[in-house]
Amino acid sequence: MAGTIHKLILTVGFLSMFHAAYSAAQHHSYLRLNELEFTRLPFDIILQAITSLFMIMYAVxxxxxxxxxxxxxxDLDNKSWETFRNVPSFYTFCHRGQSLLYQNPVST
Structure with missing residues (x-):
């Protein structure tokens, strides 16, 4: 149930963020059509974008x-030192030490 609420908050947050972006683009094109200077975005768009951001962060x-x-x-605090040395991937059974056993001693 809690996951569903957070998914809903995430969806509403993204929709609200897209709406804030669309409103900012509309405001910019309004200023361009009326040949007004762009100084900053209106406060309600900034507030909506910040609120949407916090909603998204909370849900994520x-x-x-x-x-x-x-x-x-x-993760390693509860393991002993013997566990670290006992790594099966480092086991070697066919190594060159075996061939040393079967060599003839060098006669002098």
Whole structure:
């Protein structure tokens, strides 16, 4: 249920952001048609864009799930040192040390 609410907030936030962008483009073309100088956007468009941004950020942060810590050792705190040394991908059974066993000793 909570995920549905956050998805709805995200959708409303994006629609509101697109509306703010469209309103800004309309305001700019209005100024161009009336040959007025562009100084800044009206306050309501700026407020709508900022509110939409915060709505989107809130929804995305809640939909993203659990974050992991930045520290690389955070996942490794509960492991012992023996676990680090025991890595199956480093096991080698066919190595050149076996051939040393079967060589004839050098006679002098």
């Amino acid at each position: 942060l809640n939909l993203a799930g659990e974050f992991k810590e930045i520290r690389a050792s955070a």
